Amino acid sequence: MKQETPPAAGTPAEAEWVEAELVRGMLRTQRATQWASLVLIPVLVAVLWADARHGPLIAWGVLALAVAGARFGMLRHYVRAVRTRPAVEQVTYFRRWRLIWPLSGLVWGVATALYFDRASLADQYICWLILAGVAMFSVNSLSMQLRSMRGYLTALAATALAVVLWRLGVERQLQGPSYHWWLLVLLLLFWQVLHVAGQRLHQTHRRNFELQFRNNQLIESLTRQTQAALDAVEIKNRFLASAAHDIRQPVHALGFYADWLGSEPELVHELAPKIVESTKAVNRLFDSLFDLARLDSGKIKLTIEPVDVPRLLHELELQYRPLCEAKGLAFRVRTLPGTVLSDPILLQRIVGNLISNAIKYTQKGGVLVAARRHAGGLAIEIWDTGVGIAPVHQREVFREFYKVPSHAGTEDGFGLGLYIVGRLTQILGHPLSLASRPGQGTMFRLVLRPTDPRAATERAVASVARMLPERPEAAGAA
Template structure:
């Protein structure tokens, strides 16, 4: 006798979702295996019914025998209908619907077994001993057959065995105790004990078979998850190699251009020193490009090291915007653009240096890809917190590129009148947003412009400033 174990509800927060997924997968596989075997078991039962009728005909009450045969045929047809319902509506269902199906129709297996066990009322101590032996052998074989055919569904297996043994015991006890009281032999009384022993043995064998199937399926599920994990890791590793190769190729390409230009300008200046006024600005521009690329690479390398130290503090956003305006206004004027600001007085919790670098990359990107109009940086209060917005009237980004532009060295096809960058700015922005836990959203319309929105947590005097921490990137 097994003791009941109280398990937490599947919806309980203490239940591991992975275990729930595994149990659901195993339940689906077991139910499908059970239904595959169910049709074969029905075919066997259908062939045994006429054999039963032929053996007992004229040896027992023929009217009772035909009534029993009719009941057996009706239950067999009912089980065929249940199997057809399964294949029509539940063959590809999830675990929840399959459980509902089994709860609704499992009684048909119990009732069918009970009808077979009730055949004992017809022949026990009535038919010739040889006929009784054959019929009892058929019932024992059906119980043994159920171990392999029905144990995949523990509910149906237990119902089937209990129905078969229960009705058999009722028939034996009725015959010995009521129909012909106290006229049985020791062998007759021993039959009850043998049935009980056989019932316990069959239940034990069915439980072990069921547990073996479940363990096998759980191992299959674990292997499936492991293979999926290895496949995902392999894919990630291949993507990392491709990214590294693209990174190295793009970095070498972007670095070669200004360095080659510096070499040409230096040779030109050496050959014609009197052109120093014309050549010097070009040398400065090329040097600035090399310096900008190295700074971006150093920033990316620092972020790629796995962690960045964030010094949390109360940052006055108006001061940060004023510094950015002072730094990027000349760049905008050089392109004939207007850089405007619209700021509310507010303090946010952030790292001043990292926040300024983040916003600087967004501003540089906006100025670089804007031909006419201007750029606006605004600080506004929203329900979600403080919001820093950077608007531009630039070329915009098509929807198919809006995720990829945050990858290293990814650049959309150059637009006329815009400067081509290194493809590192938005990658750095994305990683800094993760480190600072500042959500970033983007909306863009090709040919109309782009807006980036950065959400920050307002500074609360009562809460104070968080301690400096190392944030994973």
């Protein structure tokens, strides 16, 4: 069994899946963060109500609520319409709204102008704590998307620093108290610490999703290998069941004739041909079953090369003319010069099975094997004057173990010949058609289209896959 390995790290499929999971993970946490922001906005307004001018404070509160509402709307639309869409669409939707997070950071940074060096120290302390909490919330909730987190922190910190520097450099002319400068340093340090923490948290999230993706691939690979082992057992069971299906009758006949010969040895001349026929039946069955086993196991080997059609038909004539004449039937061959790209052994097996089938079901008249021009190429036709096949059975005769009811000759058949022919013609890409009239005969036409080696190999694999029982998960995926 060929060992399957999960995809190498960094494949496009992995990158796409991980990116989509990072988007999903971030947007899942945003709803709780949004409710926290909605609570903190009125808290900040209430803390500064006695210290700040009401006009700017109310304006800031309205702006903050508007941005928070826009984020709520975006998240609501994501949950309702985008969350179940393919990964690419989710990532595209997120990128369309990515600037809303830096805008939120900008709004919270602007709040610094309402309280820094304007409110009481106690109120300023509370407001700085709120700002620090909002920044830390952003690291936790936005770290799955590094660019969004950096944009949020940069907008918030840069705006707060700009307010502080304006107040110290322009309004106070560098004459403010010393703790203002320490506050400036702390802002810079806090900003950098949050950046580093967010980057490390992002790397942790990304590694976790990459490991999850590879674990899923490994599980799928192991599942496929396990199923391949079960399929191999199924193929073996099919082979054993096929062997037991029809071998019973000729083996029982052999035992019966052997017992009869033992009790009445004078009947040797009468019983010997019947023993020979039963032995041949067993051999034919095993030949068919081994062909079937090779088909069902995918062990059939293709050798695609130019095949000389006249030579092929001549070899088949040498093989089947004696059988035909032994039944008192005429055997005629009509050929045309030409070659076809195919597998010579499988093609001979196909045409040979069709000729054998024609001889078996023909009691008078004869069999004609002819090569004729067809749509710019060659076709091989096998005509007989046998029992024919009713229209209701013409599709069924290619089924495994199917025998036409009430047909003379089917009692010693196994229902595998045309089934194997149908499988082989499909693999080689040679269309096979059937025309028949009950009581008048049958014609099989094999169109010798050139066989593409790669396509033939793919059809052989697909032929094996169709023989295996369909699993519910496979049907659901389809």
